[in-house]
Amino acid sequence: MTTSCGNLAQKAVTETAIKIDNLNKWYGDHHVLKDVSLDISEGEIMVVCGPSGSGKSTLIRSLNHLEEYQEGVVSVFGQPLSRDRQSHKIIHQTMGMVFQNFNLFPHLTVLQNCTLGLTWLRKMSEREADKMAMRLLDRVGIAHLATRYPGQLSGGQQQRVAISRSLAMEPKIMLFDEPTSALDPEMVKEVLDVMIDLAKTGMTMVCVTHEMQFARQVADRVVFMADGEIIEVGPPEQVLVNPQWDRTKEFLQHVL
Amino acid sequence: MDDLNVKNQPALKQFVPTPPRPPHKSERGVFGTIRHRCFNSIGNSLLTLCVATVLFYLVKHVLDWAVFNAVFIADNRRQCMDISPDGACWAGVISWFNGLIYGRFPIDEQWRVNIGVLLGLVWLLPLMSKRIPLRNFVLLSWIGLYPFVGGYLFLGGRFGAELGLVHGAMTCLALAFLVILYANWILSALGKKGLNELFVPLVSRFVERRIHLLSFVAVWLLVGLVIAFGLSQIALEPVPIDRWGGLFLTFIIAGFAITMAIPVGVILALGRRSKLPVIHWLSMTVIELVRSVPLITVLFMAVTLLPIFLPADMEFNKLTQVLVAVCLFAGAYMAENIRGGLQAIPKGQYEAAATLGLGYLHTMVLIILPQALRMMIPNIMTSFISLLKDTTLVSIIGLFDIMLMARNIANDKDWVGMHTEPLVMISVLFFILCYSMSQYSLNLEKRLKVDR
Ligand SMILES: Nc1ncnc2c1ncn2[C@@H]1O[C@H](COP(=O)(O)OP(=O)(O)OP(=O)(O)O)[C@@H](O)[C@H]1O
Ligand SMILES: [Mg+2]
Numbered sequence: 001m002t003t004s005c006g007n008l009a010q011k012a013v014t015e016t017a018i019k020i021d022n023l024n025k026w027y028g029d030h031h032v033l034k035d036v037s038l039d040i041s042e043g044e045i046m047v048v049c050g051p052s053g054s055g056k057s058t059l060i061r062s063l064n065h066l067e068e069y070q071e072g073v074v075s076v077f078g079q080p081l082s083r084d085r086q087s088h089k090i091i092h093q094t095m096g097m098v099f100q101n102f103n104l105f106p107h108l109t110v111l112q113n114c115t116l117g118l119t120w121l122r123k124m125s126e127r128e129a130d131k132m133a134m135r136l137l138d139r140v141g142i143a144h145l146a147t148r149y150p151g152q153l154s155g156g157q158q159q160r161v162a163i164s165r166s167l168a169m170e171p172k173i174m175l176f177d178e179p180t181s182a183l184d185p186e187m188v189k190e191v192l193d194v195m196i197d198l199a200k201t202g203m204t205m206v207c208v209t210h211e212m213q214f215a216r217q218v219a220d221r222v223v224f225m226a227d228g229e230i231i232e233v234g235p236p237e238q239v240l241v242n243p244q245w246d247r248t249k250e251f252l253q254h255v256l
Numbered sequence: 257m258d259d260l261n262v263k264n265q266p267a268l269k270q271f272v273p274t275p276p277r278p279p280h281k282s283e284r285g286v287f288g289t290i291r292h293r294c295f296n297s298i299g300n301s302l303l304t305l306c307v308a309t310v311l312f313y314l315v316k317h318v319l320d321w322a323v324f325n326a327v328f329i330a331d332n333r334r335q336c337m338d339i340s341p342d343g344a345c346w347a348g349v350i351s352w353f354n355g356l357i358y359g360r361f362p363i364d365e366q367w368r369v370n371i372g373v374l375l376g377l378v379w380l381l382p383l384m385s386k387r388i389p390l391r392n393f394v395l396l397s398w399i400g401l402y403p404f405v406g407g408y409l410f411l412g413g414r415f416g417a418e419l420g421l422v423h424g425a426m427t428c429l430a431l432a433f434l435v436i437l438y439a440n441w442i443l444s445a446l447g448k449k450g451l452n453e454l455f456v457p458l459v460s461r462f463v464e465r466r467i468h469l470l471s472f473v474a475v476w477l478l479v480g481l482v483i484a485f486g487l488s489q490i491a492l493e494p495v496p497i498d499r500w501g502g503l504f505l506t507f508i509i510a511g512f513a514i515t516m517a518i519p520v521g522v523i524l525a526l527g528r529r530s531k532l533p534v535i536h537w538l539s540m541t542v543i544e545l546v547r548s549v550p551l552i553t554v555l556f557m558a559v560t561l562l563p564i565f566l567p568a569d570m571e572f573n574k575l576t577q578v579l580v581a582v583c584l585f586a587g588a589y590m591a592e593n594i595r596g597g598l599q600a601i602p603k604g605q606y607e608a609a610a611t612l613g614l615g616y617l618h619t620m621v622l623i624i625l626p627q628a629l630r631m632m633i634p635n636i637m638t639s640f641i642s643l644l645k646d647t648t649l650v651s652i653i654g655l656f657d658i659m660l661m662a663r664n665i666a667n668d669k670d671w672v673g674m675h676t677e678p679l680v681m682i683s684v685l686f687f688i689l690c691y692s693m694s695q696y697s698l699n700l701e702k703r704l705k706v707d708r
Contacts, residue, residue, distance in 0.1 A: 066607055092613030103608035107626050107704075116622065117612040162608075169612060 014041040015077065017173055017204045018063060023072035025058060025228075032058050033069065034228045040206060042077075042172075045199050047215040047236070048208045050225035051251055056208040059225070060175050063206070064095045076173070096166030100178040102158045104150035110137065110161050111146040114168045121169075136164040140194045156187025160194055167198075174198065176207040210255055216240060224248045322680070332670035348671040349681050352661070356678070359501015359656045365412065365493055369504050372409040376402055376511075379434055382441060389440040389450050397437075399515050401430035406508075410500065412492035415484075425480075428487065432479035451475055497575050501656030503685070508575075509582055509657065510647045514640050516583040521590025522625060525598060528591065539591070546588035551646050554581045555653050578650050586643050593635045597628030630704050637697035641690045658682060 018040040025033040032055045040046050048056050061067040063074055065081070065088070073080050076094055081087040105113050114133035118124040124132070137143040140160040142153075150158055159179055166174060176195070180188040192214050199205060199218045209215065215222050215236050222239040224232040226247050232239050243249045294304040325343025327336045328350065336345035349356070358366050379402055382394050404426040408419065416424035440450040455471040463470065500508070527539030546554060558581030559574060601624055609619040629636065651660035662678035665671050 064611060066610065097611040099604060099608065101604060103604035105605065105608070105623055107630060120618055120622065121613055
C-alpha cells in the first residue's frame with residue numbers, strides 16, 4: 001500500500017498554491033510556531049501529522065487567517081497575504097475549510113447550509129444555488145437528507161455536509177483540520193472516501209489527520225510537526241516508513 | 257477460495273435485527289390516572305379531599321359574586337346595591353366599556369381604530385403560512401411601515417396635510433406593500449407569477465442587472481400612486497393624541513415596546529460586545545443606567561427631562577416621550593437577554609461563517625442572531641409579558657390608558673367608589689393576554705426545536 005496515487009505524479013507543470021515563509025506565532029510567551037516554512041504546489045495533497053499540541057491546528061488556521069501570527073508571510077498563488085480586505089477576499093475565494101466538529105449551522109437545513117454562501121455572497125438565484133448544492137450533496141452521497149437539519153444527522157453525514165458546504169464556494173484549496181477525529185470508526189471511512197474522491201479531482205488539499213492509512217494512500221507529501229517546528233517533509237513512503245528523525249519514529253510507533 | 261475458508265472455520269452466525277415493536281401505551285383512562293395520581297395512599301387521598309373542598313368553596317364564592325349574584329343591568333351604583341348587595345356590579349363596567357377600550361376617542365371615529373388594529377393583524381397573517389412569496393419581509397415591513405398606516409388612521413386629518421407629505425407617501429407605500437403581499441399570496445396559490453414580476457419583461461429590455469428588484473420597485477410605486485390618489489379623495493376627522501386611551505393606547509405602547517425591544521436590544525447587545533471603546537462604553541452605560549432604575553422613574557425622566565435636553569423648538573407630545581422611554585427600557589432589558597444568547601453560540605459558528613466569506617453583518621443576521629434569539633425565546637417572552645404589564649404604569653404620568661380609565665370609573669358620579677369590578681375585569685383581560693403569549697412561546701419553542 002505504499003504506492004502513492006496523489007496528483008503530483010500526473011501533473012507536469014505545477015504552480016505554488018501556498019507558500020509559507022518563516023511563520024512565527026506566540027500565545028503570550030508560548031512560542032507555538034517556530035520558523036515554519038513550507039511550499040504547497042497546486043494540486044498537491046499535503047498531510048500534516050504530529051503529536052497533540054505540536055501546532056498543527058495553529059498552522060493550518062493561520063493559512064486562512066482564523067489565527068493571527070506575529071512574524072512571517074503566507075502567500076497564496078503568489079499573492080502575499082496581509083490583514084487587509086484584498087487578502088480576505090483572496091482567502092475566501094481560494095480556500096475552504098472543514099473542521100473537526102463540523103460547525104454546521106444548526107438552524108438551517110442541510111441544503112440551506114450549502115446554499116447560504118451562494119445566494120448571499122455569489123448572489124446566485126435560489127434555483128441555481130439549490131441545483132448546485134444538490135449536485136454536491138449527491139457527490140458525497142447524502143442528497144436524500146437535504147431537507148433535514150444537522151442535528152438529525154450522524155457525525156459522518158454532518159461532516160460530509162460540511163465538505164459540500166465548503167465545496168459549494170468552489171475553492172481551489174481545501175483545508176481539513178482533523179476531519180475524522182470526532183467520528184466513530186464506522187463513520188471515518190465514509191468521510192475519508194469522500195476526501196479520497198476529492199483528491200482524485202485535482203484539488204489542492206492540506207489535511208491535519210491521524211489517519212496514516214489515508215496519508216499513505218493519497219498524500220503527495222507528509223509533514224511531521226513537533227513542538228511548533230516542521231521536523232520532516234517528504235513523500236509518505238519516506239516519512240512514514242523510513243523516518244530520518246528519532247522524534248518521528250517515536251510518534252509513528254504510537255499511532256501505527 | 258471463499259469455499260476453503262468456510263470449510264476450515266466455523267460458519268459465522270448471521271445477525272438478524274429484531275423486528276420493531278409499537279411503543280407501550282398507557283391503558284389507564286381519565287379515572288385511572290386520577291386514582292393513580294391523587295388517591296394512591298391514605299395520606300394523599302386525605303390531602304386530595306382537603307384541597308378539593310377548599311377549591312370548591314373558593315370557586316363557589318367567586319362564582320356567586322361574579323356571576324350568580326351579579327348585576328348586569330342598572331343605571332347607577334345605588335341601583336346595583338339595591339338589587340343585590342353582595343354581588344358584582346358589572347353594569348358600571350359595561351356602561352364604561354367603550355371608554356375602557358377606546359379611551360376618549362370620539363365615538364364616530366372609533367371604526368378607524370378597529371380598522372387599524374385589524375389591518376395590523378391582517379398584515380401579520382402571512383406569517384402563519386409556511387411558504388408564501390415575500391414571507392421574509394412580512395415582519396420587517398410590519399415594523400417599518402405599519403406605524404405609518406396606524407398613524408394615518410388614528411390621527412386622521414386631510415391626506416398629506418396635517419401629518420406632512422413624507423408621512424402620506426410612506427402610508428401609501430405601506431398599503432401598497434400590503435396589497436402586493438396579498439396579491440402575491442393569491443397569485444402563487446393559483447400557480448401564477450407574483451405581482452412584483454409584472455414589469456420584468458419590460459425592465460429587462462433596458463437593464464441587465466437587478467431586473468427583479470427594479471420590477472418590484474416599479475410595481476410598488478405604481479400601486480402606491482393609485483392608493484395615494486384614492487386617499488387624497490377622503491379627509492379623516494383629526495383626532496388629537498390626548499384623546500387616545502384605554503386598551504387601545506395600552507396596545508400601542510406595549511406593541512411599540514415589544515416590536516422595538518428586539519432591534520434596540522440587538523443593537524445595544526452587539527454594541528456592548530464591540531471592540532470599539534466608544535461604542536462599547538456607550539452601550540454599556542445605556543444598558544446599566546436604564547436597568548438600574550425603575551420604569552416609573554424612566555417615564556418621569558422622559559417626560560420632564562427630555563424636553564430640557566432637546567432643542568426648544570422641537571415639539572413633543574407626552575406619548576412620543578413615553579414611547580421613547582419605554583423603548584429604551586425594553587431595549588436595555590432585551591440587550592441582556594440577547595447577550596446571554598450570543599455568549600452561548602460556540603466560536604466554531606463564527607469561524608465557519610468566516611471561512612465561507614461572510615462578513616460581520618451577514619454572520620450576525622444569518623447565523624448568530626437567529627440562533628441566539630431562538631435560544632432565548634423563553635426569556636424574551638417573559639420580558640414581553642412583563643412589558644405588557646408594566647405599560648400600565650403610564651397611567652401614573654397621566655396617559656389615559658386602560659388603568660387610568662378604570663380608576664376613573666370610581667370618580668363618575670353614577671358609579672362613585674366602584675373600584676373592584678374594573679380591576680377584576682382588567683386582571684382577567686391581562687391574564688388572557690399574557691397566558692396566550694406564554695402559550696404561544698411554548699408552541700414556538702416546540703416548533704423550532706426540530707433544528708437542534
Ligand atoms: N487560544 C490559545 N491560547 C493559548 N495557547 C493556545 C491556544 N490555542 C492553542 N494553544 C497552544 O498552542 C499549542 C498548539 O496548539 P494546536 O491546537 O495548534 O495543537 P495541535 O497540534 O492542533 O494539537 P491537537 O492534535 O491536539 O489538535 C498548544 O501547546 C496549545 O496549548
Ligand atoms: Mg488541533
